Amino acid sequence: MSAILAVEGLVKTYPGTRKTPPVEAVRGVSFDVAQGEFFGLLGPNGAGKSTTLGCITTLVRPTAGRVVVDGIDVIRRPSEVKRRIAVVPQMRNLDRDLTVREVLTFHAAYFGLPKAERESRADRLLAEMQLTEKAGVKPLTLSGGLQQRLLIARALMHDPKVLLLDEPTIGLDPQARRLLWETLRRLHEGGLTLIMTTHYMEEADRLCQRLAIIDHGKILQLDTPAALKKALPGGRILDLWVRSPEPIAPRLETLPGVLRVEKVTSSGQEDGFERLRLFVDPKDGLLDRVLQAVQSAAGDLDHVSLTQPSLEDVYIHLTGKELRE
Amino acid sequence: MGGENLTMTAFLALLRRDLKVASRNALPLLMATLTQPILVVLVFGNILPRLHLVADEFRTVMVPGLMSITMLMAGVQGVLMPLTIDLSGSREVDERLLAPISVLGVAIEKVVAGAIHAAVAGLIALPAMMFLMHQTTGVEVHPRWAALLPLVVLCGLLSAAFGLTIGSRVQPRFSGLLFAVILGPMMLFGCAYYPWTGLAVIGPLQYIFLLNPLVFMSESMRLAVTPDVAHMPAPLLLAGAVGFAALFTLLGARSFEKRTIL
Numbered sequence: 001m002s003a004i005l006a007v008e009g010l011v012k013t014y015p016g017t018r019k020t021p022p023v024e025a026v027r028g029v030s031f032d033v034a035q036g037e038f039f040g041l042l043g044p045n046g047a048g049k050s051t052t053l054g055c056i057t058t059l060v061r062p063t064a065g066r067v068v069v070d071g072i073d074v075i076r077r078p079s080e081v082k083r084r085i086a087v088v089p090q091m092r093n094l095d096r097d098l099t100v101r102e103v104l105t106f107h108a109a110y111f112g113l114p115k116a117e118r119e120s121r122a123d124r125l126l127a128e129m130q131l132t133e134k135a136g137v138k139p140l141t142l143s144g145g146l147q148q149r150l151l152i153a154r155a156l157m158h159d160p161k162v163l164l165l166d167e168p169t170i171g172l173d174p175q176a177r178r179l180l181w182e183t184l185r186r187l188h189e190g191g192l193t194l195i196m197t198t199h200y201m202e203e204a205d206r207l208c209q210r211l212a213i214i215d216h217g218k219i220l221q222l223d224t225p226a227a228l229k230k231a232l233p234g235g236r237i238l239d240l241w242v243r244s245p246e247p248i249a250p251r252l253e254t255l256p257g258v259l260r261v262e263k264v265t266s267s268g269q270e271d272g273f274e275r276l277r278l279f280v281d282p283k284d285g286l287l288d289r290v291l292q293a294v295q296s297a298a299g300d301l302d303h304v305s306l307t308q309p310s311l312e313d314v315y316i317h318l319t320g321k322e323l324r325e
Numbered sequence: 326m327g328g329e330n331l332t333m334t335a336f337l338a339l340l341r342r343d344l345k346v347a348s349r350n351a352l353p354l355l356m357a358t359l360t361q362p363i364l365v366v367l368v369f370g371n372i373l374p375r376l377h378l379v380a381d382e383f384r385t386v387m388v389p390g391l392m393s394i395t396m397l398m399a400g401v402q403g404v405l406m407p408l409t410i411d412l413s414g415s416r417e418v419d420e421r422l423l424a425p426i427s428v429l430g431v432a433i434e435k436v437v438a439g440a441i442h443a444a445v446a447g448l449i450a451l452p453a454m455m456f457l458m459h460q461t462t463g464v465e466v467h468p469r470w471a472a473l474l475p476l477v478v479l480c481g482l483l484s485a486a487f488g489l490t491i492g493s494r495v496q497p498r499f500s501g502l503l504f505a506v507i508l509g510p511m512m513l514f515g516c517a518y519y520p521w522t523g524l525a526v527i528g529p530l531q532y533i534f535l536l537n538p539l540v541f542m543s544e545s546m547r548l549a550v551t552p553d554v555a556h557m558p559a560p561l562l563l564a565g566a567v568g569f570a571a572l573f574t575l576l577g578a579r580s581f582e583k584r585t586i587l
Binding site: 107 | 332334335338339341342345346349410414415416417418419420421422423424425426427585586587
């Protein structure tokens with residue numbers, strides 16, 4: 001498959017002001033997205049996801065690096081790039097002075113579609129997104145889920161090659177979120193290239209074929225969700241919530257079957273309990289040995305769980321912190 | 326690849342959208358722009374002359390000035406109000422910026438839409454004022470249409486470009502201040518209520534008034550609708566109006582780009 005998007009050495013530093021220092025939002029990001037791929041940028045708030053997306057969509061001017069969409073340089077020929085991409089922004093920026101239907105037809109007019117085509121496409125997309133009944137109302141009267149669907153319909157009006165979505169399910173209720181996932185999956189099956197930022201693990205895991213885990217403006221890991229999970233040492237995860245007078249992690253690390261111990265900073269800490277994450281290769285008696293080690297350190301154990309690794313575990317392994325704050 | 330054509334198509338479609346939205350809000354827009362000149366004409370052009378408190382000539386002098394004020398307000402508001410929504414938290418402007426057109430193109434479209442708004446307001450204000458004063462005597466308003474139409478367009482462009490410049494530089498929460506501190510003084514010192522040539526009585530200070538773009542608008546209207554009143558030489562007022570329109574378009578486009586592309 002050929003790359004429809006190539007990002008090379010992307011850097012974006014927002015200049016500081018008298019009161020604030022400059023912010024290095026993106027610090028050398030490179031990746032390719034293949035034609036027809038569903039690609040995800042996963043990371044916490046402030047990781048640099050939206051800035052990376054902004055550089056691809058021409059709305060953010062990169063400090064250094066290159067972005068090429070369908071063979072066209074974004075900085076040199078922005079208008080031609082804009083014809084090939086569509087954006088579903090994090091902020092729902094629907095034109096509040098137009099009706100739902102006009103939002104679609106005017107968007108298509110900006111892209112030079114002839115009138116008959118504008119009308120027939122609007123009809124089709126309104127029906128596909130189950131918005132036909134709302135065609136005559138103003139967009140701001142719609143619920144969040146419907147507004148989101150209208151944003152996607154608007155993005156599809158000019159038949160883009162790449163659809164970029166910035167945190168598309170933020171603020172949606174679970175039902176609307178699932179419906180949106182279905183829509184995105186259908187578009188992907190129809191051959192569209194999708195690039196999505198998200199900080200929801202489940203969403204990234206379910207939808208994306210490849211994921212870049214990004215934090216502090218850098219890509220920490222880039223692979224398929226399955227490969228990312230497989231790359232964790234051991235293959236199982238043992239979470240312990242412990243409290244002890246002396247550091248217990250070094251003792252645990254020496255136990256056979258324990259490959260690695262990480263401290264997880266989490267907001268749920270109370271009463272001095274800390275969360276330790278053990279990457280383990282479950283062998284006979286592993287749990288006994290762990291419990292003995294805790295007891296011999298005069299520690300209290302609050303909670304234990306042994307799980308298959310999830311994408312969230314990969315994230316915590318890579319960044320040492322929980323994704324949601 | 327037809328890139329140029331597409332840019333023009335996008336430009337015209339954006340303009341069509343703005344005019345459609347403006348025409349839907351025609352009544353409130355008209356009220357916002359016409360209330361002031363109509364009330365001023367009623368008081369200064371109708372009541373005070375009957376009480377013999379102002380000279381008859383003042384009414385003639387005032388008409389082009391009020392036209393220019395009307396156009397300035399309409400042009401500034403015609404850009405400022407949509408711009409405030411565009412740059413608000415939801416950033417509606419991003420949809421325009423993602424259309425296949427340059428940032429400069431988006432900025433110029435805003436100026437053209439505001440200029441149309443201003444020109445329409447000016448052309449409605451003139452007959453409205455003439456109607457309100459038609460029973461009083463001594464008003465010498467004789468529009469020269471061939472000069473009026475292009476000058477109204479020029480003044481509209483100047484007003485809208487000025488609106489873009491201040492609108493993209495000033496935070497929306499200060500827009501009240503903007504009217505009090507910038508537009509208020511501009512109107513009082515914009516030669517709306519007195520001809521610029523008459524300012525010879527204050528000596529060289531007369532030339533300081535030329536820093537105010539509204540002066541060139543008022544004098545343009547004076548040339549076009551009250552040819553019998555002394556006005557600034559045509560080359561000077563044209564140079565001033567064109568110069569300010571170009572300057573503000575440039576400054577406005579630059580600050581618009583700074584505000585929108587991070």
